[in-house]
Amino acid sequence: MATIPRWRRRLSHRISTDLTAAATYLALAVYIGHQLLAAPNSRLLARNWQDQVLIEWFLAYGSRVWLGDFDLVTDRLNSPDGVNLMSNASHIAHAVLLAPVTWIWGAPVSFAVALVLNLAATALGWYLLFSRELVTSRIAAFTGGLFAGFAPGMISQSQSHLHISAGWLTPLLFWCVIKLWRSKRPVRWGALLGVLAAAQLFVGEEVLFFAVAATAIFAIAYAAQNFAAFKARVIELGLGLCTAAFIGLALVAYPLSVQFTGPQHLINAPFSAEYFSADLLSWIAYSPLTWAGEATDITPIAPNHTELNTFLGPVLIVLVVVTTVFLWRRRPVVRPLAVVVLLMFALSLGPEIIIGGTRTGVPGPYALIADVPVIDAALPTRYALVAIPVIGALLALIVNAAKPRGLLTALRLQLGGLPGDRHLVARWTTLIVVAIALVPLFPTTLPVAPRMPIPDFIASGQWRDCVPPGGVLVPVPPPTPGNPNTMRWPAYANGAFGVPEGFFLGPYGKDGVTSMGTWSRGTARIWRDVWETGAVPVIDDEQRAKTREDLAAWKADCVVIPDYGRQSELIRVTTDLMGPGEPFGDVWIWRVP
Template sequence: MTIRGKFPARTADTLAILSFVIGAVYVLNELWADPNGRYLALNFQDSFTFEWFLTHATELFTKGETPFFSYDVNYPMGVNLMANTSILTLALPLTPVTLWLGAGVTFAIISTLAVAGTAVAWYWVLSRDFGRSRPAAYVGAAFLGFAPAIMSQLAGHPNIAGQGLIPLIVAAVFRMRHPGRTWRQGLVLAGLVLAQAGINEEMLFFTAMALFVFILAYVPWRDLPGYAKVMLPKCGVTLLVAGAVLAYPLYFQFTGPQAYHGLDSGVRSINLDVLGYTTFGRYSIGGDVAEAVRVNRGNASEENGFFGWPLCLVLVAAAIAMWRSRLSRALFVTAFFFVIMSFGDTLRIDAVEHTDWHGPWHWLALLPLFDSVVPTRLGLVVTAVAGVTIALIIDRLIVDRLRPRSTRPPRCRSRPRSSRPTTRGSTPCPHSSAPARPTASRRRPASTRRRHRPAARPAPPTTSRCPSSARAWCPRSRGSSRSPWRSCRWCRPRSRPPSARRCRRSSPTATGAPSCRPTRSSPSCRAAGSTTSS
């Protein structure tokens, strides 16, 4: 497979992946200069905490420590590691690197993989599973991997910035809409859920919420029972396998020693300003650090919006321009839902807290699981939807218009439905640009009707009318009549229309064309704009 005949598609994929890795290394170049001697100054407390988690993961093999609890911190009460971000999915495989080179190097590797892995995963899913062109998938993945929210979370939260498994989970859920492979698809999704649970459970919860809202907005309500019939057994397999593996860790997290339920009011009040999406982030090219600090109250690692007003205008204009697309509508509804939710319990407008104005999150903040969510991080879902929308914009509004159109029309797999022309007004075939020939559509008075005379099979006409409408020979079938009732894929009806049925009293003539006696029950026996009854 080649892209416009210039170079293979694998080369394009390799160059895209290499560019993402180089970009991630460039972002963290100062940390890579001395990983064990430097740290991220904007959020050094969380950086030190993650390095301790990486060190504790090595003690599982060297000292036989438990991965769920430790007395090395908060002695003598200890700390519940399952209730914190122990990132076992990343810490355990990188244990040899931690023992050999130190926890600082492992932290730099995880931070680099968080950015590059997120971009590569979205590029793969957008170009393969979602059918977007490679240029569109590349631009969308670049935004999703290096968005202002990801750069902000990278300052001390590599478990949240690393969203490489999120697009794979989304793609696995979308594949479930096809019947079959119940156990296989369920087990694949269960493996992805287990891996993501070992990185960050909060992002897994956000993904489930986003998929729920998107499916309700995308699937027509009349089709929901059919989708549920196909997908629920596969989700049951996922729940069975993942639940069996995570049963004890979750039990220890919520009921073990030093467990807690919900966040304190100070953490739950960390919400996003209403102007947080139209303001430039401090890590953006045109960003203003002072303005970002003022709008976000100085929280450098929680700038989970900050698109800037130009991108907001582009996204709104794209939603209006592509509103007729069901996919675009579902993306817009999902983004709007999480934008409203990210404002938190009480609204904050231009760094001014309005305690009397409550957002929709006010009615969800105290529910189980929802009470452990930091509202501002719901803006990460908006970032993901914005990246997919950018890929959709480039694919439909730019790439499709620049793609050279082939002069050869698409192959028509149709066959003539009937050898006789109909008297109804015909429509042009979508496979040809030639206009259809108008035919008479009015019936003559009964006194002037002529008796029907059978005619021989006509020669293949030169018109480009579609066989399902004009009953003529399709120009792509080359006059073949092996399947006379077959229509092209553009106009194939669900059932054979009455005008395409054979007459009940047909018999072959010398020329091979069927001759029929017109009856009231044979609407296909119309010829030259007249119909008679026997």
Template sequence: MTETLPEPQQQLVEATPGRVRSVISRGRMVDLAIMVLFVLAAFWVMSNLWRNLESGYLVNAGRDQSMWEWFFADTAHALSQFRTPLYSDLLNYPLGVNLMANTAMFGISMPLAPLTLLFGPTPTYAIGLTLGLAGTAIAWYWTFSRHVLTGVSVRVKCAAAIGGGFCGFAPAMISHANGHPNFVAFFVIPFIFMQVIRVSRGTNVVRDGVVLGLLMAWQIFLGEEPLLIFTMSAMVFGAVYALSDLPRARAAIKRSLPGLAVGAIVSILITAIPLYSQFFGPASYDGVGHGQAGADFGAFTTLPTESVGGDKTGAEYRMNPTEENSYFGWPIVILIFFATVWLWKMKLTRAAAAVIVAMGVLSLGSELVYKGDHTGITLPWKFLAHLPLFESVLESRFAMGAIPAIGLLLTLGTYRALVELRNPRGGNSRGPGLILPGAWLAVLALAVVVLIPTRIDTVERPDTPKFITSGSWENYVSDGSLVSVPVSSGEEARAMRWQIDADFGFPIAGGYFVGPHSITRGGIYGAEFRPTSSLLVKTNETGQIPVVDATTRADALTDLRFWRADVLVLPKASNDNALRQTVNALVGFDATSVDDVWVWDVRDLVSGKTTNK
């Protein structure tokens, strides 16, 4: 990408050295102020969690916060114990969990492992989300202000700040900040793009290739799905940009091949073992089926629910609160069309517009749906959905691939508007030259206001039982597992926190993660349900005590032996009677009250020493 917008009527080379230093220094101060603003904005969005790191839980996170905190805690524990962080049998005992196949974000969890060991995983989780938002905005601001615009004036900085701010705090980013740190940590992506451009110049093959390989490896350890999505965006952008000068593009591709080869070698050397573990190691799986997960076309003009201008009525178009991937809002849609027409002569504009259209179409899924109505119109995703790497992607997330392109158009449009307001065509400060830039800034101001994100809400998480925090569990766990009642799953993940608070002193059955189905090897969320875990889930949902016969008890014994269970634990609650009576019937003896839980010591039962207690 060599097309940049020069700073009009500003020739620093003709200024005095003192003037040059003054302007550059002022530009750096503006850079710093903008970056600090982004950091403060990220802390504002996540402030409810930061205020309550002890027991705060993101209200729309579902079980995701429990899962991510467990990933961060297990990585830190693994490093402290000098065991591999790629796999752990502490969860889903005894089968274990493939952590590389669960996007454990080693690119964050490993550097922050000392912090996690000292203060627990919640601060690490909060840092991951906050750093993701602020870091992404800063990275794109840096890219737009250094590689798209030239000069150090306030116009350049403001325009780049608008684009970078949108990239870091776009509606989809705020939505994913409810629980998905891997889908807000995009701060490496723009530097990968810029490094590819450096490689294409062929000036320093080895150095540029090594840097590219390091960046690629880091992004793989931050999130592979985002890398796939943004790589597709970059390919569309590059293809359209190259069409305007094919001979030059062919020459750039030829020059880039050696550097790309060096980058690939470096990246493979770093990631080969983790990737092998991900696809072929213990507890690996063959993709995750999600069914139809395309965006509703009506979502593109809908304001996001977690914004100043949004409301809950827009929730009808989303899969869940963390997946408002295409909620750009009507002011942004207007600006996209405006910029595309206004700046069409620029190659950057045409390439960005192509990315927005391509990624937007892919995000719609296999069939066009408009405001809930299925139109029957087949879309391109139908032909990609079952290809390797694509089968696990939620197609609505492809809309996020359009975010940098939108940020680029906002940067270009804002810059041109600011330039034309200062230098209206024809020199007439009240002539027609002010209409378009004035309209742009008016709609932009509206977009900025209505898209200001609101703070992400939190609730109090249930306390870890005293049975765990006091160490009483040590009297009931020998070399087997702790089984929570109901068994830990995608619907009930409390035991994952218990395990963290017990410093991973025991493994647990079940849990929330992605693992293989025993027959199909397709990825499923959580452990496969066994007869006993299904029975306890149903009992918990209905509050009704089921009929327990000899077959049910035999299944329970088989399951307990499969889990190598030492103890079953049920926190005391006003509505615990159905679960307690059900487990009593399954194991053949009554629960024991210990601290604030009911426990069933099943070590003798599992070992076969006795069938009654």
């Protein structure tokens, strides 16, 4: 009987191990998002549902790339002024990749699928990188990938910040850099690096910025301790990086020009660095999205439940420090990794050090870059996310040093009275400490809440009787950042019609600074007041004239009142404003001539 060649057995074992890791990561990701996956059309994320509604709109509209009906500045939201998609986290890559899912099952299903696959694919990407380039033990690589994909910060960002939790291209970017360092064909690897960087721009710009920053810091620290090797490779590296920059910029030149100079572009960072800074004590706290921290009150030490990026717990922090000290001389790669972690830790603290919710008045390192254009758009606390895969690499290295594959054999020899591994106790202790650090960080499922239903008028496609393709439907009340529910109507129709106002980032603040949404016209404010209070105001001819102006400004084709939320009061006031409407299935409509 013919024997199987050793190389084939090794390849088969490697593939089966990789598939097992992938299946495990996917199962864990499904567990985290299973409440949303079970009923995506009737549930949404409880703690950040507004962002979810916005992303579902992006996923729906972005699917129109395949139909040739897509623009980077679109009037399908905030009609007719529109929204600059490049100035928003518009999830274009997710939308393009998940378009078939969106068309068949709807944007809410695509959102749930993206949430799950982001986590699993990110963990798998780091596992593959670690197992091929960093460690020999698959268990060690699996541990590092597990943390990189499912750390508390990643679970926190999964609450509707899918452009941040999508870290699956980042390991490929680093792999290209590694190959560029070693290869004699720098142009080839530089070209691939440029293409991947351009692709990452459409997955999430912030992650691309962090990846570039981390790579630069690591490279400088690595070159400092290996200057002779760096000097010998400087020409090849320069050629590869220039190739990457040329190809990457050529691919994204137009989108970036739209982002920074196009209609509806933003002139400043939308969020406050002071508010989104990490509290010093948050690094040793447990996230409420983990087993150990379910009852944790984050109010004093975190801005909200979606920015729990630094909640690592005291044991893991100590383990990272001890691992760095232990491997400092044994594995030179640990030194630049430690530099990256330390710098990201420092930058996450923001422009002023905060301890236990109290501002100390002591400036943080972030203050040095707080006013640098473009860089200031990255929230300080999110710099901590850069440390997550680096800590994953350190975990992989320390588990690899413990040689877990040979531990059971060594233990059997020891128990049998035979000569055993003299470092057996130390190796087992190492793995136990790693387990003690990671088990409390095991994620809980993301909490969900019921969502308002879609009117049958929209779901059945009856809206086409009232709005032409690409026309404007005015839901009553129009969507706002605080209540974007009616943005789900065009999302359900895959962006086939537009709506006025909405939830997005736009230039509607004082002197054109960044705002959430836009200012509301008088008619929208009347509808919104009636929706919230139930009080129907007295309407005069002047207000009717203003309503006609508002409808003309919106380029409205149809006004629609759903069968929920003070419908009778809204029908009365709209009739006073526009004249009689007509019932149409489960809604009332007013056709705008």
